[in-house]
Amino acid sequence: MTDSLETARHPETLKRVCIEPLTRVEGHGKVTLLLDDDNRVRQARLHVVEFRGFERFIQGRPYWELPVLVQRLCGICPVSHHLAAAKACDQLVGVDVLTPTAEKVRRLMHLGQVLQSHALNFFHLSSPDLLFGVDDPVAHRNIVGLIQDHPEIAKQGVLLRKFGQEVIRITAGKRVHGTGALPGGINKHVSAQERDLLQADIDQVCNWAEGAVQLMKRIILRNPEYHYRFGAVDANTLSLIRPDGAFELYDGGLRVRGPQGDTLMDHQDCNNYEQLIQEEVKDWSYMKFPFLTQLGPECGWYRVGPLARVNNCDCFHTPLAEQERQDFAAAGEGRPLQAALATHWARLIELLHCAELIRELLADPDLQGTDLRLSGAMRSKGIGVVEAPRGTLFHHYEIDGDGLVTRANLIVSTTNNNQAMNTAIRQVAADYLSGRELTEPLLNQIEVAIRAYDPCLSCATHALGRMPLDIELQDAAGLTLDRLYRHPDGRLGRSPVLDS
C-alpha cells in the first residue's frame, strides 16, 4: 500500500505540504506530501536537495590524496570515508594485509568514529523526540530542552561524543578531517601517553554506554506497541559480517538477510559489489536508489545501518553488547525487528560494543608498534568497504598508469537506505497523518522516522553528472517556451514549447 504513495496519479489536483528543511539531520533535505480534499495522503517523498559532485571532481587527482580529499564528503562521519578510501588505496598499492599496528590503529579510529556519531544521533538529535514525545512543544523538543530537564543524560551524551572525538584526534591528528590512514598503512601510532589518556576515561564511557542502552529499553517498554509499529518496514538487510558470523564494522564479507531473517547471501566478497548491487535513478531526487541485482529494483531494496547490522549478525564478541543483542533479538519473537525506532536500540547496543572494544584495543601493545606502512605492486582498481555509523559504505576507484583517478564510484550509507526511508515515511504518513488536519507534531512524526535512520544527506548526494535535471524556460504568463532535461542515463534532451 505504501509503495503506491511514491507517485500520485493526478498531482495537479492535490494540496502540497512541504517539510523543509528537515531538522536535526545532517545535510539538507525535504519531504513533500500531496493531500486530497479529505487530507488523505496520496504521495510522500523524501527529497535530497543538495548535490556535491565528488565522484566527478576527483577524476584526474592522484590516488594518494583520496583518503583525505574524499573524507570532506562529511563532517560527521569523515573517518568512515577516510578509511573506506584508504582500504581501496591499500588495494591500489598492492597491500592486502596491513601491519598489526596499522590495522589496529585504523580500527580504533573507526570505533571512535562510530561511538561519537551514535552519541550525536541519539543524545543530541533523537532523544528529545523519544524522551519528551513527538508532540512536545517544538521550542523545548531539542538539545537545550534536554539540558534543562535531563542534565545528566545531556552531559553523558556530550562527553561520550567528546571521548569518541578524542580517539579520532589521537589516531588521525585532528578531531575532524584528520590524516591518519595512508595507502598501505597509517602515519602515526598511539603513544603510551596517548593510550593512558584514553584509558583514564574508558571505564566511565562503558558505563555511560550501558546506561544509554537501558534508557532506550525503558523508553520502548513505556509504549511497546507504538515503538514496534512506528515506521516499521519489512526490508532486506545488508551489512558486513565476520567469517564466524559475528558483528563487524571495519572489514569482512557481505551478508544479506530477508525480512523474515532468512539469509539470502553470506560472506560475499566486497570486491564483487558491482555484481551484487545496482543503482536506480529517479527524476525527483538527487539521491540514487540502490537494489540487489538478484532481486531487482522492486523487491531488491534493502536497509543498512544499526538495525540491519544487529539483525544480521549472529553475535557480538564483546560480552555486554552480546547480552543486549540477545534481549534485542528476543524482542522480535523469532523475526528481525523492523521498526524504525528499534534502530535507536540497535544503535546504542553498537555504541556499547564500540566502548567495550576500545577498552580491549587500548590494552593491546600493538598500538605502540612502529611498523606503520607497507607497499606492493601497483594495481589499477581498488574497492574499500566499511560499516559507517549509518551503514555499509562502498568506495571504488580506478587509476591510470600515472596514479591518477580515472573512475570513482561511491555508494554511501544513506543512499543505501533511500528506499527504506521513503517507505518508512509513507508508512508513517498513511498511519498517522492521512485524513487528519496536519499539525506540527504530526509532521514531526515524519522527521522522527527519518531521524531514526540518521541520514547524512550531504554524503548521499556525492554524485555529479548523472542525476536527473529538468530546466524549463517560462514566459511571464507561465507558458513553457523551452525545456532541457537529462535522462537518468546522462543523455540530454530538449523539447520546445511543451504546453500551449
Next chain:
Amino acid sequence: MSTTLSLDGRPIPFTPGQTIMDAALAAGIYIPHLCHNPDYAPHGSCRVCMVGVGGRLVSACTTAALDGMTVESNTETIQSTRRSIVQMLFVEGNHVCPACERSGSCQLQAVAYYVGMLSPHFPQFFPQRPVDASHPDFMIDFNRCILCELCVRASRDHDHKRVFAVSGRGLASHLVIDSPSGLLGDSHFAASDRAAQVCPTGAILPKHRGYEQPIGQRLYDQAPISVVGDLRAQPGGE
C-alpha cells in the same frame, strides 16, 4: 664595511650589495616572501615582500639596502596590501588546502596565515588545469603553481637542465616543461634535482607518499612562518 638601515625602527646592519631582504634575513627579521630564495637571483615577482621606502612600496628582495634607509614592513597598511596580493594568488589558482598534502608545511598557506588572510575575498577564477603525474617519482599539480619561478631558476642555475620555463604573458602566463610532449615524464627532470625541492606550494610533490607527516609534526604546526622561516629554502632543509 658595514652600514645600517632602519627596519620598523630597528637598526639593521648590512654590507654593500645586499638587498633589504638579505639584510633582514641576516638579522633574523621576517619579511614575508614566496618567490625569494637566497640561493637564487632575486626575482621580485610575487610582490609579497613589499616594504615601504620613502613613501613608496618596493620589493625587499630586489631593492638594494642603502645606508640610512628607513624601511617600513610590519604596518597594517603594508600587511593589508600583502594580504590582497596573497588573496589574488589564491583565487588565480585552485588552492584547496583541506585536501592538499602540503597543508601544514606549505609556504603559501603559512604566509597567508601570517598576513591575516581569513578568506579568498576575491571571486575565484577556478581555472581548468591538469595534473602531470607522468614522471615516475614526482608530479606537478598546475592548479597550485603561483609562477614564482623557483623551479625555473633551480633547474637552470643549480641543476643546469632548464627543465622549466614560464610561457605566455599576463593572465595567460603558465609553467611549461622542456620535453617533446611537454610532460614531466619525458623531460630530464630527476627526483634528486634541486628543482624538486624548492616549490613553496604543493605544485611539485613526490608521488605515492600522501600525508606521511602526521598533523602536529608538520613544518608550521607548532610555530608560524615568521618564527620557523622557510626551511625549504635551505638545501636539505625539509
